[in-house]
Amino acid sequence: MLPLGLLNAAQGHPMLVELKNGETLNGHLIQCDTWMNLTLKEVIQTSPEADKFVRLPEIYVKGNNTNSRTSRAPSGAGAAAMVKDVATTAEEEVIEEGVEDAVKAEGEAEAVVLEKAAIVKMLRQLGLRKEVRSRMTRDHHGGEGSYPYQSSDRGLCKEAEDVKSSSRYPALYHGTSTSDDGYVKKADRERAQYIKRVARRSPWVPEPLFHGPDVSTERLDKVPTRTIYEALRELQNVEDSYGSVVRLVEYLVAERGEQPNELLYECLIRANVDPKHGSAEVAGSLVKEMIGKGMQTSPRIYQALLEVTAVHPDYILRSLALLDMKNRWYSPNPDGLMSIIVGLLRDGQYELALEKLEELYKSPVTNPPWLYHIFIYVFGELGFHEESFQILQHQLKVYGPNQLMVIWSFLLDVYSRDAFYPGITYIWERMVTPGLLHPPDGTAVNVLNAASRHGDAALVTSVMRLLTDRGRRLDLHHYEALIDAHTLHHEVRKAFTVLCIMRRAGLAPDSSSTRPIYRMLRESPSATDEALSVLQELRQQYQVPIAAFNVVLEATVLHYGFKRAFDLYRAVRRICADDGPDLRTFHILLRRCVLRKSMNFLLDELQTFGVRPDREAYDQLIRICALQDDYEPAFKYLERMTRPSSGSVGETTAAGSGWWMSRASALALARRCVHAQDVRVRLIMDECRRRGMSIDADVRWLVERAQKEREQQQQQQEEEEGEGGKGEEATPRVQEPSALSRLVAAMSS
Incomplete structure (x- = not known):
C-alpha cells in the first residue's frame, strides 16, 4: 500500500x-482514512481470473483486505491533466520483472518521481521549457451562443475525420525525418x-486500442x-492519447453507427488537453x-474545459465556463480549482492566481x-x-523540509x-552549510556579491571556503567582496588585514581594490588615524601592500592637506x-x-x-x-610628454603625436603665457584644437582681460606723470605695439 500522504494527494485520481x-x-479514490480504508467511485471490479467485469457506482474497502504489495495509485491526468502517468516510473519496471520484494520501499520514491514528472510537464506547458508547437487553423461558422467559438455544422464524425488530413498532426499520421531515426x-x-x-x-x-490511429478497422471490428x-x-x-481518442470516436460514429453522446464529446474535449495537438478553440x-x-x-x-484552458489559455472560454457552472449550481472540484489556478498563471494574472491558491489552501x-x-x-x-x-516557507511548514533539490x-x-x-541566507544556512546542496561556481559568485553588498562577511567567508574546497583559486574579486563587507561595518583592521592576505596569496591589489576602504576613511579623520x-x-605581521x-x-x-600627507610619505x-x-603614490601627492x-x-x-612618469x-x-614665476620647465615637460617614445606599456597614443596634457593644465599654461605675453600660447591653442580640445574661447577671455588690465595700468601711469610735470611742455611718445596687442590682433583676425 502506498504511503498515507501519497494516498491523500491521490484523492480524486x-x-x-x-x-x-x-x-x-x-476506480477513482474518494476518501482515505488513517487506517487505509478506501472509498472508490465509478469502480470496475475484475475477477481473479480476469474473465468477469462488474461496474459498481461506489465501494468501500477496508485496509486489511487489500494486498499491500501491489495496491497502487496509477497517476492519470492531474489537476490540468499534466501529471505524468505512474507507469513511467522506474518502480513499475521492477514490478514488471517480478521483483516484488522491492515494492515495499516504492511508496516515497514513487511520490518523488511523480512529483518531478508533474513539475517537468507543467513547466513545459507553462512555456518555461522550450517546446515546439504546431498550430492548426480551423474555420468555424455559426450563430450566436454562450461560447465565443462558433460551432461546426459538419458533426462529430466529420470533426474526427478532419484530424487525419490536417497538416497540424503530421507526426501522428506520416513518417518522420530520417535524420532523427535514432531518436524516433x-x-x-x-x-x-x-x-x-x-x-x-x-x-x-x-492493448491495440491504446495504439492510437495505427489500429486497423479490421481489428476494431x-x-x-x-x-x-x-x-x-x-x-x-x-x-499523448489524442490520436487514439479521435480514432476510436471516429470509428464508433462512422462504423458502429453510435449517436453522438455526452461521453464521446467529453472524450474529445478532454483530448484537447494535449499540449501539442490540443486547442481551446476546438x-x-x-x-x-x-x-x-x-x-x-x-x-x-466543464471540468474538461477547465483542464483544456489550463494548458491552452483562453480567458473568455474559462470565464464563460465558470459562469455556466455558477448558473447551474455546479462547483469546481479540487482538480478544477487547480486548473483554474494554472490557467490564471498562464494568462499572466499572477495576483489573482495567488489569491485562488490561498482560497484553495483554506x-x-x-x-x-x-x-x-x-x-x-x-x-x-x-x-x-x-x-x-x-510560498517556500509555507510549503516547508506544511510538507516538511524534505523538498526536491531542484527547487532549492x-x-x-x-x-x-x-x-x-x-x-x-535562508537557503544557504539551511541547505548549503550542512552540505545538502552544492551550488555551481557561478551561483556561488553571485551569492558572494550579494553578501558583500549587504555587509555579510560571514557569508562571504563561507562562499570563499566553498570555492577553496573545490580547488578554485581565489582571485582579486573574491577578496574585494570581503573587503566591501568589512567596510560596510567600519571594520578597519579586518579590511586592511584582507589586503595583507591578498599580498601573501600572490595577488597585487590596486586602487580599485581599495575604493571601499577609501569611502569608509573619507567619512571622518578619526578613521584615517585609526587606519x-x-x-x-x-x-x-604581514607584508603591507603599497x-x-x-x-x-x-x-x-x-x-589634513598636502603637508601632512607629504610627511606621511617619508x-x-x-x-x-x-x-x-x-x-599611484606620486599621483596622489602631485595632485595637491x-x-x-x-x-x-x-x-x-x-x-x-x-618609477617612470606616465601621462598623468x-x-x-x-x-x-x-604656477611658478619661471614656467619654462613646463614646456620642457610638455616636450617630453609629446614624444612618441614617452608612452609606456598599456598606454595608447596617436602615431607620431605622443601624449597631451589635460584641459585644466592647458588652460593653466595658457594663462601663464598670456600674462607673460608669450606668443607660444598660439601653439598651445593650435595643438589643443588639433586634438579636439578647443580652448579658444577661454584664451580669448584671458587675453581681453589682460589687455584691459594693461590699459588701466598705462592710464594710471600717464595720470601720475601728468601731475608731476605741470607747466612743462609735454612731448608725445610713440609706443610700439606690445606682444599682447599683436596677439589680440591675431586672434581677432
Whole structure:
C-alpha cells in the first residue's frame, strides 16, 4: 500500500486496488482514512481470473483486505491533466520483472518521481521549457451562443475525420525525418513500453486500442462496443492519447453507427488537453455543438474545459465556463480549482492566481506539492522573490523540509542572480552549510556579491571556503567582496588585514581594490588615524601592500592637506619595506602639490625608485610649473610628454603625436603665457584644437582681460606723470605695439 500522504494527494485520481482474494478494483479514490480504508467511485471490479467485469457506482474497502504489495495509485491526468502517468516510473519496471520484494520501499520514491514528472510537464506547458508547437487553423461558422467559438455544422464524425488530413498532426499520421531515426526509434520504444504498462493496468481493454490511429478497422471490428467505450474512459488518463481518442470516436460514429453522446464529446474535449495537438478553440466549438444539439452539459464537461484552458489559455472560454457552472449550481472540484489556478498563471494574472491558491489552501482539500512548485518556478523567473520565498516557507511548514533539490537549487540561483538577500541566507544556512546542496561556481559568485553588498562577511567567508574546497583559486574579486563587507561595518583592521592576505596569496591589489576602504576613511579623520595605526601594527605581521599605504595617504590628503600627507610619505619605506612607492603614490601627492621644491623632491623620488612618469604625472608637473614665476620647465615637460617614445606599456597614443596634457593644465599654461605675453600660447591653442580640445574661447577671455588690465595700468601711469610735470611742455611718445596687442590682433583676425 502506498504511503498515507501519497494516498491523500491521490484523492480524486484513478486508483487500482488488488484485494487479497485476487480481485482488482479500478476506480477513482474518494476518501482515505488513517487506517487505509478506501472509498472508490465509478469502480470496475475484475475477477481473479480476469474473465468477469462488474461496474459498481461506489465501494468501500477496508485496509486489511487489500494486498499491500501491489495496491497502487496509477497517476492519470492531474489537476490540468499534466501529471505524468505512474507507469513511467522506474518502480513499475521492477514490478514488471517480478521483483516484488522491492515494492515495499516504492511508496516515497514513487511520490518523488511523480512529483518531478508533474513539475517537468507543467513547466513545459507553462512555456518555461522550450517546446515546439504546431498550430492548426480551423474555420468555424455559426450563430450566436454562450461560447465565443462558433460551432461546426459538419458533426462529430466529420470533426474526427478532419484530424487525419490536417497538416497540424503530421507526426501522428506520416513518417518522420530520417535524420532523427535514432531518436524516433528510442521514442517509439519508450512509447511501446508505456502502452504495455497502461494495458496491463487495464486488462479488460485490448492493448491495440491504446495504439492510437495505427489500429486497423479490421481489428476494431472484433472488439465489442462496450469495450471501446471502456478504452475511451481509460484513454482520458493516458499521456499523448489524442490520436487514439479521435480514432476510436471516429470509428464508433462512422462504423458502429453510435449517436453522438455526452461521453464521446467529453472524450474529445478532454483530448484537447494535449499540449501539442490540443486547442481551446476546438474544445469550445465542441461544447457549442453539444448545446446546439440539445445535449446537457455535465460537470465533467466543464471540468474538461477547465483542464483544456489550463494548458491552452483562453480567458473568455474559462470565464464563460465558470459562469455556466455558477448558473447551474455546479462547483469546481479540487482538480478544477487547480486548473483554474494554472490557467490564471498562464494568462499572466499572477495576483489573482495567488489569491485562488490561498482560497484553495483554506479549503479542506490538501494541495499537492507540485502546485506550490509551479508558483515557485513562475514567480522565481519573473523576479517575484518575496512571494516565492513566502510560498517556500509555507510549503516547508506544511510538507516538511524534505523538498526536491531542484527547487532549492533553482531558488538559490534566481535569488543570487537578483541579490535577494533574505532568500539567499535562508537557503544557504539551511541547505548549503550542512552540505545538502552544492551550488555551481557561478551561483556561488553571485551569492558572494550579494553578501558583500549587504555587509555579510560571514557569508562571504563561507562562499570563499566553498570555492577553496573545490580547488578554485581565489582571485582579486573574491577578496574585494570581503573587503566591501568589512567596510560596510567600519571594520578597519579586518579590511586592511584582507589586503595583507591578498599580498601573501600572490595577488597585487590596486586602487580599485581599495575604493571601499577609501569611502569608509573619507567619512571622518578619526578613521584615517585609526587606519594609519593599523598599518603600523600590521607591518610587523604581514607584508603591507603599497595599495594599503596609498589609500591612507589619499585620505590624509583629503582631511589634513598636502603637508601632512607629504610627511606621511617619508614613512613609506618603513611601512612598505618590500614594495616601495608606485606611480599611484606620486599621483596622489602631485595632485595637491603647488611648490617647486616639493615637486623637485618627488621627481628625485621617482628616479630613485625607478618609477617612470606616465601621462598623468607629466600633466601634473606641467600644472605645477605653470604656477611658478619661471614656467619654462613646463614646456620642457610638455616636450617630453609629446614624444612618441614617452608612452609606456598599456598606454595608447596617436602615431607620431605622443601624449597631451589635460584641459585644466592647458588652460593653466595658457594663462601663464598670456600674462607673460608669450606668443607660444598660439601653439598651445593650435595643438589643443588639433586634438579636439578647443580652448579658444577661454584664451580669448584671458587675453581681453589682460589687455584691459594693461590699459588701466598705462592710464594710471600717464595720470601720475601728468601731475608731476605741470607747466612743462609735454612731448608725445610713440609706443610700439606690445606682444599682447599683436596677439589680440591675431586672434581677432
